[in-house]
Amino acid sequence: MLSLRAVNQFYGSQHTLWNVDLDFPQGMCTGVVGLPGMGKTTLMNCIAGKVPVESGSIIWYEAGAPPRDLLNPPPEQRSGPEIGYVSQDRRIFSQLTIEENLHIAMRATGKPNPNAKNDVYDLFPALYGVRQTRANTLSPDDQYQLALANALVNRPHLLILDEPLHGAGHSFAQKLGQLLVRLNRELGMTVLLAEQQMSFIRRVADRFCMLYRGRNVAQGHVNELDDELIAHWMSREARR
């Protein structure tokens, strides 16, 4: 389980996350929801160690292993847990081939697994056929698949996806939904998913948490993410 306690974050003098307490159960998919600008990306970036946290704790608990403090890892724990992160800008090396992209992603952890690429091609068979192709020739959906493949190549314990459906079509949403269910239910991966499309969250997530102006205002089973809650925290009135 990933556990956040009293997490506060600032951009300069702007207080962005306020005493966020959240638990993300292991092996489950949690949808992180909220209007634009409420702090979803910032929360993901704090967990992934991409922006500094002012105060609080972010701890990873896994059965059979000691708790891991993600904010202040002791030197022997610097490599774990593996976090796969696909940001909103879906960063890939566009001038390099798919093979080269995966190779770089694999080397990034310093302990490459020789079977890793095959595992990833098993998840993304469409990429295998074009593996010697430069990434910039792929369609936007396939580029997203490559970004996801790069994030998955080291079999992360935790996968973070920030707005994966931004600009994507219906068929991609279907494909991604199936893949997430597979990663989650078959491989037991813990997934955090920031997404505006509630229908997608309801379809693939087990749980949700809702941010409003940097505060965690609701969390629970995805069945509890009802229209009343959405109207209260995610309507035009809520924005004021």
Ligand SMILES: Nc1ncnc2c1ncn2[C@@H]1O[C@H](COP(=O)(O)OP(=O)(O)OP(=O)(O)O)[C@@H](O)[C@H]1O
């Ligand atoms: N690098 C930054 N520097 C300064 N302020 C930032 C930075 N990134 C985000 N912010 C501000 O922090 C607040 C939260 O932004 P954040 O991107 O985390 O929200 P979000 O819920 O992910 O929004 P969106 O759905 O539009 O991506 C906003 O007021 C935003 O303007």
